[in-house]
Amino acid sequence: MVTSVTNLGRSGLFDWVVQRVSALVLLAYFAYIGCVLLGGVDYTGWRELYAQTWMRVFSLGALLSLVLHAWVGIWSVLTDYLTERMMGTTGTVLRLLAQLLCGIVIFVYTVWGIQILWGY
């Protein structure tokens, strides 16, 4: 049996669960940030919020959720449209290149995010 090597967990059910759990983390995070921003922020208060360990951990959780969620989502889109049926014989090559690019962006986002959260 040939299984897909470019989806996240080599199993559709695993990806399905990852997509939903990460969605709930992101929903909680953006709802919280939205409430904070609606309340109005100045530099001191904002900085103090992000200096706390729980907020850094929450933010890292949201960032990791975002990149996992993006990988699963973009995999779904690319395997539907960048295919040999849709694009001709170069379809698979184009898809793998697009996924490589996506992987590089994910790596950059992750490193950049950790740098922001723990660097200042």
Place this chain on the structure above:
Amino acid sequence: MRLPITAWVSISHRASGVFLFVATAVLLWALDASLRSPESFAALRECLDTLWMKLVIWAVLAGLIYHTAAGVRHLIMDCGIGESMPGGVLGARLVIAVSVLLTVLAGVWIW
């Protein structure tokens, strides 16, 4: 292209997801500038006050609002609610209505 409303909501969910993946760079850039120093926080505030940046932020918020609404609809359908044909159409209409309303409110908040 003539497609049912459920198909439009689904394809827009995908498009908004790809858009948000790109827009994450803007959000990380803003978070970076907001935490780096008091000077960069002030500079960011000034930068976000220009018309073009307000439009960018509004677009990102619109994407976030729509993707969230359509995502919550998926979670509700995972619970077995609204899986019928009329339920799917109603859900799709609700997603559009809620998104338009919240996007207008976001615009009011930005300006």
